[in-house]
Amino acid sequence: MKPPPFAYADPETVTEVCDLLVDWGDDAALLAGGQSLVPLLNLRLARPGLVIDLGRVSGLDSITHVGGSAGSGELGRGERESGRGEGTAHVVRSGAGVGVTSLAAAHPASGVVEAIHWIGHPQIRARTTVGGTIAHADSAAELPAVLVALDGSVTLRSSTDERMVAARDWFDGPFSTTRQPTELVVAVDLPVPDGPSWWGEVARRRGDFALVGMFVSRGSDGWRVALSGVGPISVRASGCEAALDGGDLDAACVALDADLDPPEDLHAGSAHRRSIARQLLRQAVAELTPAVAA
Amino acid sequence: MSAVTPATDVRVTTFVLNGSETTVTVRPRTLLSDALRHDAGVHGTHVGCEQGACGACTVIVDDVARRSCLTLTPQVDGRIVETIESVAGPDGLDPIQQAIHDTHGMQCGFCTPGIVMSLVAARRAGVGQVTAIDEVLDGHLCRCTGYINLRAAIEVAWSGLEVSA
């Protein structure tokens, strides 16, 4: 399982990347962390003419502090447990750009942090980039669901243009986004909610792709619910959100069923996934409601 | 326009390997696991899946444990790479290696170097014992031991370390 032949470039500026993309278009593959692309190369399921290694591109390698003081790169359980309800200290390797808007210390975006914590194993997570994950658009992954839940956005640059794409317009199919072949993701914005948030996931084994993953937050603008693993793209469960805003959890579960059309695959069927989603919703609401009441 | 290495060309990659500057000249698509084993002369890093799933190929790059089978060789240009061969010291085995031996945490030995490297990186990063067992070890597949003695090895190796729980 060796990669097929490809040309290779490791530019040092965004401008150079964009110039390469003008020449190569969709025959180029962008290498961020490599945890998704290289497995595809090794199976020869991806056969790009050029691999553009983003590892040395300046301006994409910023380290972002989420919620307050600096911390180490390891998202360990100890850190996560201490992070609940307090200012957390986590560092996310941003790779191809994370711009996380400023957070109040009282709302540590624990749902975002928790979602990140469920990405693979530490050895995978250390190489994962937010930009790469958002561009790869695997609907079973955590961060696309977070992006969709938070109405985040993706900033793209080409040799001629820079534009921002809202989360709802970003994912357009399995492993597919509205990125044009000549564009590079240079920033991902995850507007942290102004209330508590939660991530939950059910997987066959720890670190596997989720059967179902769910992000829930409750802010001043209401509930937000988004799921991974339940369709070709991450799903924003808007019917469910409306029912939660109306205070009716049972109605929210019914609405959640209607919001989802989960696939059948090797690992779970669609009714099974719906059942898991309902269970996650009940867990999320139980966890987030006392915090709001306080 | 930045330089593009054509598919048929080779490329020089220079990095620090186990403390010594090393140069390999390989095609850019060459996986780091292969370059280490067949061009840099260290074969202790093993290849188990080439999908990042099994962890046998784990090495340390700039203090971070990562899968060498998911790394293209040029990605480590200018970086500091450590493989299993660097772990034991002149005075003997590293406590992690010794613990794996003492607890019978190894049978066929194929998955062992990757596990050692993950644990060495975790210890260096101040990761606690619980996380090392619950998360770091979970990033490795072993078919021989059933993991029980490996968990015991981590407890032994971590006892006496001053890290958070």
Next chain:
Amino acid sequence: MTLLDPTRSVTRHVGARQERLEDRPFLVGDGRYCDDIDLPGLLHAAIIRSTSPHGIVRAVDVSDLTVPVDLVLGPDEIAAASDPCPIHWILPEQWQTERPLFDGRVRFVGDPIGVVVAADRYLAEDALDEIFVDIEELPAVVGIEAALADTTLLYPDRHTNVMARWTAGDDDEHTDAVFAAADETLTIALRIGRVAGVPMETRAIVVDPGRPGRDGRPEKLTIWTSTQAPHAVRDAVADVCRLPQHRIRVIGPDVGGGFGVKDHAYEDELMVVLAALRLGRPIKWIEDRWESLTTTTQARDERYTVDIAYDRDGTLRGIRVDAVRDSGAYFSIFGAGPLFAMTGTLGGPYRWDAVNSHARAVASTTCPNHSYRGFGQTQATFIRELAVDAVAAELGVDPVELRIQNCITPDEQPYQLRTGPMKYDGGDYPTSLRMAQELTAAWPAPPDDGRRWGVATSIYVQQAGVGPSQGNPHVGLQIGSWESTTLRMERDGTVRAYVGVSSHGQGHATTFAQLIADRLGCEPEQVEIIHSDTDVTPYSAYGTAASRSIAVGGGSAILAAEQLATRLCAIAAELLEAATDDIVLGSGAASVRGTPARSIDIADVANRAWQGWALPAGYDAGLVEHAVYEPPEFTWSYATHTCRVAVDPETGLVEIDRYAVVMDCGTVVNPTIVEGQIHGGVAQGLGPALCEEVVVDETGQPRTTTLLDYLVPTSSLMPDIEIAFQVTPSPHTPGGMKGMGEGGTNGGFSCVVNAVRAALPEVADRLTQTPLTPARVWRALHPDQENP
């Protein structure tokens, strides 16, 4: 059979938790596995494989090949240059007694048909992309029902896809009578999913044809391969590649796990040998993980109907199974052996009036199905223990008490099996179950957390120490299963032992050294175990498999060591002017029993022997002993496994909360090693119980082709395991070892599945197909939901 004379040597290493002697190189990255071997001018191979599950190969088109290659060896050349590979196990109604490397057809996705050789593996795979195999497609045959329908035949000159068929145990008339006379009967239909062995090191071979001899063929063909049985590989290379055996050397370097799947030479490996012979250059082939999950032989994949007859007072009367095994595209060397082992060991530890099986092996367009840890005994344990649990549930009695009631007792040993001319070789099954009850009684009550909790106990009796060679042909097995050891003490008293079995993680370098050191009065560190080189290690057709290494291989090592000890004592007696029987060995010296001052260093004795000085009458110079151990009987290790699981009814996920084992494998040479084998064995039972499954879709395409789809257990799935030992030495083997390497899988698979069934008794009748994935568990709990 003579056993250890306990007064001959005063050292005691057997039974100690001797730390492994072989670990250091592996810990520091200095293991020497196949892919670590490098040779001048080494080339690299990739295998041309079928992408179709079934078809006739019309052509191999290389006209688009631009990648520089050294050789493309196609199927026609392979067929012309080779003879068919013999199948060692021929069962009733089995027509397939040999397998050509290529017969014009392909019968599973991944079926090898040729070899590409290039400067490195990257280029070889590039060449594969440019080689087109023209296959006239035939319909795929996937699954037992499709295979039995015989609508499409894999072997059209046969009238059926059934590849072997037999009846085992009591005859049908007797069995029917027992069932008719019993108070009650139950019938349960079961399916066991297909699994893959997944050793962490994939298959590998390096072939060095060396230089041509005077007849143009290699003077010496040297092969390194990741194998459990180097002599079996050598036999196959000689037979298939048409070479004289004395010019073939097969070496097993360090091997990264085998578990049964590396017990023979594969077709693609033999094709690589042919390519090396053709080119006259050394060639390396390393299987990649995609190939490992689709072309390395797989296991289980059986359908059962089990009937159990019992009386209302709990007496078990009869057990009857109709079994069909999906053998895949063709038989490998042990044919339908695992199914045969299932039918032979179905009775387990219980007293039955009838044990009967009807067995069929059927072909399908899937990967060949062959040996894997357990070899049918995993399935026998599972079927039987599940049925006994069902009886307990029907009667409303404690399932462990029901077992104890029906167990063969020690005073009934040796117990004649109903399924063959074999007898259990001693053991106390009721006490095993009682000890398990004590262990589990100490478990704290489970929390009330909304999950469903279940406990199950499984007991198995494992046929091990394979086995008496004379019996093999009677069951269709064409190879012998004895073992031998050549033992040489050097002139400084250190020892080299050449053994026929191979090691791929079992710790033979340590355990065999313990056995030998005890007899010679030296330390294990002074004994080196040499294995896996057909030029120097003794012949073993079977290799390391069938839980036989310590019992049979170790048995031969003990015999050789006792012979050597006798020789040492005779020479020392001559020097010390004492009787041979009065000499004891220990701490590197030979001394007169009772007067330790009269002693001589063993090194002195050894040197004298090697120089030939003043030897007793009848003793030649030298210190080499060779001993052959032909087992008179099988051995029968046994164990009780108990586990407690928690099932989340909303997700279908299962957690194994507690696990305990009571093990009797006879003499325990090294408890740490045995515990390690239990741990690893249970893991390979737990995986197929909950998460490991090879999936092939109805078009014949494999769906579980990476380790992200084929899920082997990780640490978080494995519970800690409490282990207690009983020790009932086998009366048959030197040293009393029984062998137990596969047993953990037998117990693990059975008790985990049965514990889930116990946790969900109201839907147990829907939990009959393994693995019990979250999807299957959930569907069993929610059968009314469409498209779960």
